[in-house]
Amino acid sequence: xxxxxxxxxxxxxxxxxxxxxxxxxxKRRNHIIAAASVSxxxxxxxxxxxxxxxxxxxxxxxxxxxxxxQDELLDPSNLADSDSCFLEFNGxxxxxxxxxxxxxxxxxxxxxxxxxxxxxxxxxWNRVMKPLSLLVRAKxxxxxxxxxxxxxxxFPPFTKTKALNPYSMLFSVLATIHFIxxxxxxxxxLVGHSAGSLVAVESYFEAPERVxxxxxxxxxxxxxxxxxxxxxxxxxxxxxxxxxxxxxxPFFMLLSKIxxxxxxxxxxxxxxxxxxxxxxxxxxxxxxxxxxLVRMAIDRFGIAAVRSSWWDPNQVTEHILQGYTKPLRAKxxxxxxxxxxxxxxxxxxxxxxxxxxxxxxxxQCPVLIVTGDRxxxxxxWNAERLSRAIPGSKLAVINNCGHLPHExxxxxxxxxxxxxxxxxxxxxxxxxST
Numbered sequence: 001x002x003x004x005x006x007x008x009x010x011x012x013x014x015x016x017x018x019x020x021x022x023x024x025x026x027k028r029r030n031h032i033i034a035a036a037s038v039s040x041x042x043x044x045x046x047x048x049x050x051x052x053x054x055x056x057x058x059x060x061x062x063x064x065x066x067x068x069x070q071d072e073l074l075d076p077s078n079l080a081d082s083d084s085c086f087l088e089f090n091g092x093x094x095x096x097x098x099x100x101x102x103x104x105x106x107x108x109x110x111x112x113x114x115x116x117x118x119x120x121x122x123x124x125w126n127r128v129m130k131p132l133s134l135l136v137r138a139k140x141x142x143x144x145x146x147x148x149x150x151x152x153x154x155f156p157p158f159t160k161t162k163a164l165n166p167y168s169m170l171f172s173v174l175a176t177i178h179f180i181x182x183x184x185x186x187x188x189x190l191v192g193h194s195a196g197s198l199v200a201v202e203s204y205f206e207a208p209e210r211v212x213x214x215x216x217x218x219x220x221x222x223x224x225x226x227x228x229x230x231x232x233x234x235x236x237x238x239x240x241x242x243x244x245x246x247x248x249x250p251f252f253m254l255l256s257k258i259x260x261x262x263x264x265x266x267x268x269x270x271x272x273x274x275x276x277x278x279x280x281x282x283x284x285x286x287x288x289x290x291x292x293l294v295r296m297a298i299d300r301f302g303i304a305a306v307r308s309s310w311w312d313p314n315q316v317t318e319h320i321l322q323g324y325t326k327p328l329r330a331k332x333x334x335x336x337x338x339x340x341x342x343x344x345x346x347x348x349x350x351x352x353x354x355x356x357x358x359x360x361x362x363x364q365c366p367v368l369i370v371t372g373d374r375x376x377x378x379x380x381w382n383a384e385r386l387s388r389a390i391p392g393s394k395l396a397v398i399n400n401c402g403h404l405p406h407e408x409x410x411x412x413x414x415x416x417x418x419x420x421x422x423x424x425x426x427x428x429x430x431x432x433s434t
Contacts, residue, residue, distance in 0.1 A: 065295055066302040068328040076150040076330040084150065087182065089175050091158070092166045095150035096143035096179070097122055099129040109138035110212045110425065111183045113176060116142070117194030117220065119305065121149030123323040124193065128406045131414045132191075135421065139183055144327075145172050145199070147340035153332035155339065167336070167343040169202060176203040180210050187212040189421075193406065194220045194378065201356065204363060213366040213424050215417060216386070218403050220378050223386035224357035285342040294337050298328070311374040311402035320407075360389040366424030367393035370416055372401030372408070394420055 063070045076095065077086060086093045112132055114125045122142035133140040144151040146166040154166050164171055176199060180188045189212050192200030197219035204211045284290055306324050307313040327333055353359075367390050371383035380397055387395035396416045398409050405413045 065299045065328055065334075066325050068325050070328075072329070073331045073333075074329055076152055076327075079150055079326060079329055089178055090164055090166070090171065092146055092154060092171075093152040094143050094146075094175060095122070096141060097129070098139055098141045098183075099133045100139045101130045101133040109136055110187055110189055111138040111180075111185050112136055112140040112189045112191055113179050113183070114140065114142035115172075115176065115190065115192040115196030115199045116145065116148065117192075117196045117218075119148070119302070120193070120324065121327055123149070123326070124404065124407060126323070127410050128414065131410070132417070135414065135418055136189065138185075141179055141183060143175070143179060145175070145196075147333075147336040149327050150330060153330070153336040155332070155335060165339075165343050167340040169199065169344075169347065172199045173203045173206050176200070177207050177210055186210070189213045189215065189425075191215040191217065192219065193217040194403065197221055198356075201360075201363070204365065205359060208365065211365055213368070213421070214363070215368045215370065215420070216383075217370045217405055217413075218372065218375055218378050219369060219383060219386060221356065221360075221382075221386055223360065223382060223389045282342050282346050285338055285345070290338050291334050294341070295334050298334075298337075302328075308376050309403040310408050311372060311400055312408070315408065357389070360386070361391055363390050363393075366420070368417065368420040368424070369393055369395045370398065370405050370413065371395075372398050372403060372405050374401060375403045377403040394424075396420075 077093070080086070080095065081097075083097055085096050085098065087096060088094075114122070114129070114132075116122060116124050121144050125142045129140050129142060143149075147153070156165075158165055164174075176190065187210055190200040190203055192198070192215070194217070197216040198221055200214055200216065201221065204214060302325070303321060306321060307316050310316055369383050369387050369390075371378075371380045373380050383397075384395060387393045398405050398412050398416070401409045401412075
């Protein structure tokens with residue numbers, strides 16, 4: 001049986017054409033929708049990637065403190081310069097530098113030890129180490145106090161340091177005296193800036209025979225008010241007044257004893273509350289909250305503090321900012337700063353000593369105080385008051401200068417130090433003054 005082609009009735013052919021046209025349109029529309037869907041998916045993917053990039057950038061900014069990436073912190077020794085030195089003292093690897101630029105170097109000449117202020121490092125002495133070495137014709141040494149610069153960071157318990165807190169004032173004082181030994185000198189001139197001035201003065205009281213002179217630059221030592229004490233003659237009555245005195249004397253003696261008892265009792269309560277306060281404060285500072293607050297403070301105010309330390313902030317170059325922020329690349333810088341703050345606020349050493357303000361008049365070595373008239377951190381009037389509290393001290397005020405005279409006004413600073421040393425130590429005319 002032969003096969004023949006199937007033929008549609010004539011009346012169905014137009015409907016077939018219209019159906020094919022409809023199918024073609026539907027296929028075309030689906031293709032467009034699919035393309036649009038793919039295109040829309042790509043746009044969505046692009047927007048998602050852009051959103052993730054923005055979030056990542058924001059997170060990266062959060063991980064930066066004062067512009068320093070906190071994801072790539074290094075051991076302090078890996079940040080050292082070519083002229084950096086390290087010395088172990090009571091378990092702490094202290095970063096220091098020595099400058100000896102004088103051809104006329106002699107072991108008999110008196111060297112210098114430079115002590116930086118809070119938040120700084122030996123970098124702050126970078127501009128004056130060489131001129132000072134030429135001035136004294138001896139070695140000039142600067143070191144990073146614990147919690148600052150490239151000195152190693154240790155955390156409690158301080159077993160390696162024989163229970164001596166490396167962030168305490170006593171540690172910095174003993175380290176200062178040790179560096180005089182490192183210089184193989186009997187005495188040294190101690191130059192302290194801001195809070196470093198406090199270390200210099202306390203080092204003097206710890207070993208006055210090792211300190212030839214003190215140079216206090218913008219000293220963060222709050223001097224007491226010096227009031228002239230006038231002698232008053234005691235009035236002695238006679239007759240009836242004498243009789244009244246004899247009557248009331250036992251009463252006043254009893255009242256005095258009761259008052260002393262109350263004072264001693266209140267003192268005991270105060271000491272107990274003070275001890276409790278210190279423990280609570282210590283716990284808060286050393287907590288994650290304390291570390292976070294320190295990081296926030298440095299990030300928000302660190303750069304601004306450097307700029308405000310200069311009378312003319314326009315002189316603060318990017319190179320200077322990098323020098324000050326470099327230690328933020330060291331591992332543990334934030335926790336170390338917390339430990340330093342805790343050691344400063346919870347200082348039990350001062351309880352065993354007389355207040356520094358009452359000891360200033362006991363300083364017997366030559367003292368020079370240098371301040372800037374536009375200091376926004378420690379006002380110049382405090383330096384003037386300090387000079388009155390230290391007998392025989394010399395005061396020099398540098399005009400149009402902020403908190404960093406040794407950085408902002410190098411030539412004037414060196415000239416002032418030169419004149420002081422010639423008078424105080426009888427130094428021969430130095431190369432700086434010729």
